[in-house]
């Protein structure tokens with residue numbers, strides 16, 4: 160078997176194109192132009208690239224983007240004041256604080272200061288709670304984007320055994336919940352898991368989000384599995400790879416996401432989707 164490529168770039172571009180159409184319809188109907196506030200604190204080079212891509216996506220779909228590029232030493236109190244202002248600004252439907260934050264800032268407290276209706280990252284405790292309870296709310300972008308990718312395969316999700324490697328707050332754990340809610344039997348693997356190859360070999364759907372190149376060997380993959388690689392690792396030669404041995408896994412899988420050009424592109428498009436959803440659901 161040679162896997163088909165689950166093309167995150169194409170699927171993300173198509174999603175953005177559909178959102179652009181919905182924005183032009185709503186604006187023509189006299190409704191507000193969706194607005195996204197993107198807050199960057201400090202000068203982490205990777206964060207600067209991600210933020211630039213988010214602002215570019217805003218332009219592409221004719222959202223308003225409100226840009227805040229703040230020095231690394233910005234006091235916590237100033238950030239709370241900014242969030243409070245954005246929470247009460249009717250032009251702003253989505254607020255995003257780029258992570259990681261400098262160490263003197265309590266990221267959890269700052270995120271929980273965002274109005275949950277504007278928390279388009281889906282990181283606020285209220286939104287995570289809504290996901291757990293299968294209630295309406297804004298959902299974390301990377302797992303939600305993966306669900307969109309899975310809908311573009313020719314395979315069902317319901318009833319499959321999904322194995323998720325990685326249990327981070329923003330990716331691995333909500334990913335397991337999304338798959339559970341979609342009808343999968345789920346197994347979460349982490350650093351205390353004793354037989355990672357044994358669990359990976361049982362996966363109809365394998366999602367890996369650890370951040371360690373080559374962690375998952377191609378020979379572990381169950382023939383015909385769908386492989387979703389969320390890892391983004393920059394090697395010494397400057398190239399980007401995921402957590403899965405791509406070529407060997409592609410020889411066994413039915414579908415596989417590339418890195419780059421897979422899940423990362425969906426994360427940004429899903430953030431934009433969440434912002435339109437926030438505007439339509441909570442502020443129209």
Ligand SMILES: Nc1nc2c(c(=O)[nH]1)N[C@@H](CN(C=O)c1ccc(C(=O)N[C@@H](CCC(=O)O)C(=O)O)cc1)CN2
Pocket residue numbers: 208209255256257258259280300301391399418419420421422423424426427
């Ligand atoms: N507030 C948030 N902070 C962070 C998030 C997040 O969702 N919200 N996620 C990551 C970073 N991130 C978005 O912010 C992100 C990471 C990677 C990509 C992406 O497009 N990756 C490309 C490769 C990009 C490259 O060349 O470096 C790909 O996979 O094709 C998008 C967004 C942590 N912080």
Ligand SMILES: [Mg+2]
Pocket residue numbers: 309310311312313314
């Ligand atoms: Mg389908």
